[in-house]
Amino acid sequence: MPENNDQDIRIGVFICHCGSNIAGYLDMEALSDYAQTLPNVTFVQRNLYSCSEGGINEIKKGIKEQNLNRVVVASCTPRTHEPLFRSSCEEAGLNPYLFEMVNIRDQCSWVHMREQEDGTAKAKDLIRMGIAKAALLEPQESIMSEVCARALVIGGGIAGMTASTALARRGYEVVLVEKEENLGGMLNHLNKLGPTMTDAGDLMEEKIQEIVQHAKITVFTQSRVTAVQGFIGKFEADIETQSGVKKIDIGVILMATGGRAFVPEGLYGYDGQRVITQLEMEQLLKNGLNSDIKNVVMIQCVGSRNQERPYCSRICCQIAVKNAILIKDQIPDATISILYRDMQMYGVENEEMFRDSKAKGVRYIHYDPARSPQTESDQVRVYHSLLGREMALPADLVVLSTPIVAPEDADVTSQLLRVPVDENGFFLEGHVKLKPLDFATDGVFLCGSARFPANIREVIAQGLGAASRASIPMSKGSVVVEPIISVLADEDACRGCGLCVALCPYGALEIRHTEKGRKVHVIDVACKGCGVCAATCYQHALTINSYTDQQLEAQIDAFLIED
C-alpha cells in the first residue's frame, strides 16, 4: 500500500449503527475490531447515529482529542450525508476534504440483509478501501468566482420577453437578442390565444412596450449571437448587430429561441390555398373569413406521431379546437369536423374548451393512422373508426394541424452554447423531471418551445421560472464550486490533443497556447468533476482532486489484500 510520508497520518474511523438499519444486519463489533487493525488507524468508535447531534459531537471530539488528521465515516450514502460530515470536520478545524465516506448501509446491510457474514465481510472490504484512500487525501480549498449581474436572453418571443421583463423588474441588466426585425416571435403570426381568446397582437404590443420602456433591458433586433466564451458568472458573448459586432460581458444566459411550425409539403394536398396549416388559419381568422366557407375539415397529427417525428406536439389539438370555435363564431352555420387520433385536451382549461366546442357543434371523428384520411378536390374521405365506415366530408377548407418543430439553427445554437439537443432537435434540459428549466451546464437556462411545444400559459410560466433560476447566481453575486474537479497535474505530459475538450459535457476544458505549446486548461468554475477527461487522457496528464490515480489505485490494492 502506498504510504504518505509527509506527515504522521492519524485516521479516525466512525462506524454508524444507523439505529438498527446497519447494526441489525452486520456484526458491528467485528467491524470495529477489524478497523482497529488497519494501517494509520489511531481511533475507532461506533455510534448509534453518526449524523445525530451526539454522533457529530463525537466526531468533533475525536478530531480534537485524538489529534486526527483524516476522518472516515462508515455509514449511509454520501448523497445525503457527506455535506454534513464534511462541515463537521471543518467545524473541528480539519480541512473538509480530508474526510472519506464508506457506504455500509446501502451497499452492505440493505442489500445483504439475509447474509450477515457476507455483508460484514463486504463492509470490512469497503472500510479497508476507504481507509487506504483516506491516507492519501489532500486538503482542498473551495473555489469562488464572481458573477456578473447581467443576463443574455436569446430569442424575443413571449418566452424571452417574459424572462427579460421579470429579470429587469428584479433589477438585473438584460441584453435581449432577436434575429428578426421585430420582437414577438410566434405572436406576430397568431390571431387569438386560447382559452381566453386574448388577442395575440395586443399581448405582444403590451409586452414590447414594457421591454422598450425598461431602462435595464437592451434590445438587439436583426441580431445574432455568434460566439460565447467563458463560464457561469463570466461569459463573453459576441453579438452581430446591425451596427457591427458587440462584445458583451454577461453572467447568465437564457435560451428562448422557440420553435417553428412544420410545413406539410406534399401531405394531404397541402397548397396553402384550400389545404392550409393552422398557422395559416390564424391569418385567415385575423383577416376575417370569407362567408362562403361552409364546410371545414381539420386533420390532426399531420407530420407528427409518425416514424419520422414520433413525438406528440402537445398543443395542436388545443389550437384546432380554439380555431374551430373562432370559425363558428364568425360563421355559425359552418360545419366543422376535426379528424383526430387522441384529443390531447389535458388539464382543466383545455378540456373545458373542448366541451364548449362540442356544445357549439364542432364534430369529432376518430381516425386510425393505418387508414389515414384522403383529401380530394372538394371533400375529405375518412374511415370513421368508431362507426366502422368510410365517410366523405365536403370541404371548402382543409386545415392541417402540424407540429412545432425545432428551429432550423438549433444545432448551431447547441454548439455555440455547448448544450445538448434531444433526438427531435429540442434543447435537452438538465433533468427532465427536476431541472426542466436548467441545462447541465451551469449558468445556462431554457424556456418556451425551444424546450418543447408549450401553450401560452406554459410559456409564460417557464419564462418566469427560467428568470428565477437565472437570478439565483446573480443575486448571490458569486458561485462557490466544490474543489473536486479536474486539474492538469502533469503539464509536461499534456500534448494538447484536445480529446478531453471534445468529450467534456460541461464545456469546462479549452486548449490554450502556452510557452510550452498547446496545453489543456481547466475552467475550474465550469468543471463538475465527472472525471471523463481524466479517464480519457492517455497521457495521464489530467486528474481529479480527491479521486487521483494514486488514491484509486490504493483503494484497488486494498481491495485485493486478503485478510
Next chain:
Amino acid sequence: MLDVGRHSNIALLAYSEVEKVDGQAGNFKVTVRRKRRYVDEDKCTGCGACAEKCPTMVPDAFNEGLGSRSAIYSYFAQGIPSTHTIDPDFCRQLKGKKCGICEKVCQADAINFDQEDKIMELSVGAIIIAVGYDVFDPSQIPEYRYREIQNVVTAIEFERLLSASGPTEGHLDRPSDRAVEAEIAGFEKNLKKSERTLEKLEKKYDEASAQFYDKYQQGQYQDDEDRKKWADRYAAYLTITKSLDDLKNKAESFTVAKRLAFIQCVGSRDFRFYPFCSGYCCMHSIKEAIIAHEHEPETTSTIFGMDIRAVSKGFEEYKIRGGNHSNITYVRGRVSEIMGGPGNNPVVIYEDTQKRQVESQEFDMVILATACAPTKGIVELAKIFGVELDEYNFIRTSPLSPVDTTIPGIFVCGCAESPMDVPESVAQASSAAERAAEIAFQPNL
C-alpha cells in the same frame, strides 16, 4: 426535500397550519399554529428508537393504509424533518392508559406529553400557496366497486405495492391474498396461545391432549369441570388447526398479480364528479405498467382510456415503448362496470369502441387512475388568504399570469392551481418563486 431541510435561508415549519393572514403585498403578517407533536423538535434526533419500541400499531397513512406504523412515528423513513410525532388518536399514554415507553427509550429526552400548540407570527413580503391535491375517492363510483372488490385498488395504492420500500417490498401481492395471509398470521398467533394453554393442562394431568380428548369423547370425566374446560380448549385448538390448514392450502396457490387492468378517467372527464382532465394519469398508468413488467416479465397490462394523453417531452415515445416492450395493450373505451369474478379476480366490462363491441375480461388486479381532486380544506384556506377559487375549487389564476392569485403578493404553484405533472410543477414553482422575489426583494438599485 433534503435541500429544503439543509438550506440556511429556509425555516421549515412542518406540522403547522396558517390561521390568519393580514396586510398586503410586501408586508404580510401571518399567524401560524405549530401543532404539538408531543416531541421536542430541538431535541429529537430522529433516531427512531421510540417508534421501534412503541407497542401501538396503526394503519400507515404513507403506505395508503396497506401497512402499519407505530403511534409515535415519522411520516416515512426519509421524511424531512426527521422529528417524530405522537399520534394523539392512538397513543396509549395520551389516551390515559399506562405506557410512556417512548419517553423511557428516548436518549435525547425529547418526549413531552404536556406539550402545547404554539402560535407564531411571521412577517413576510410574499406568500406562495403550494398545498397540492387529494386523490379522488373512487368509492363514490358504485359501478367500480372499489372497497367492495379487494383487488380493485387506486393508482396511488398500487404505487406503494410497487415500491421496494413499500408494504410488499415491490411484489405485486394481491390485496385479497394479503388479507388471507393476515388471517393466517392471526390464526397462528391464536394457535400458539392455545398450544401454551394446552401444554399447561397436559403437564397438570400428565397426559397428551389428544389421548385425553379421545377418552373424554368416549364419555369419561363428564362431571369434571376442569377437564371439561380442557376438552373445550382442545376442540377450539382443532378448529383453529383445521382453519389454518385450509387457509394455508389456499395460500399455496397464491402468485403475484400478472394480469393488470388500468382504468383511466376515474372521477375525471366525468360530469358526476370532475369534468376536467387530470392530465398526468395516463402517463402514471403507463409508468406503473412498465415498472410492473420490469419487476415480473410475465405481467400483461391493459390500459382502458378514452384518449391516451401522452403530451410532454418523450411521453408519446414512452407510450409506444410500453406497448412494444412491456406487454401493454391500449383499449379505446370507457369501462362501464367492474364485477367480482372467481378467485377474487375482478372482471372488467367495457366497450371496445374500435371493435364496436361490449366485452368482458378477467384480471388479477384492477388499478383505478383516480382524478386530481382539490385538496380538502381548500375552501377554508382560500378564505384565510382571501384568494378566489375557480368553479372546481382550484386556486384561480389567468393564463397570462399563470401563478398570480387574485390577491397581489400571493402566488400559487403545482396542483393547487390545476392538475399537472412533475416537470410542470417544478417549472411553475420556479415561476412562483420569481413572482414572490419581485415583491419580497424589491431592487434597491
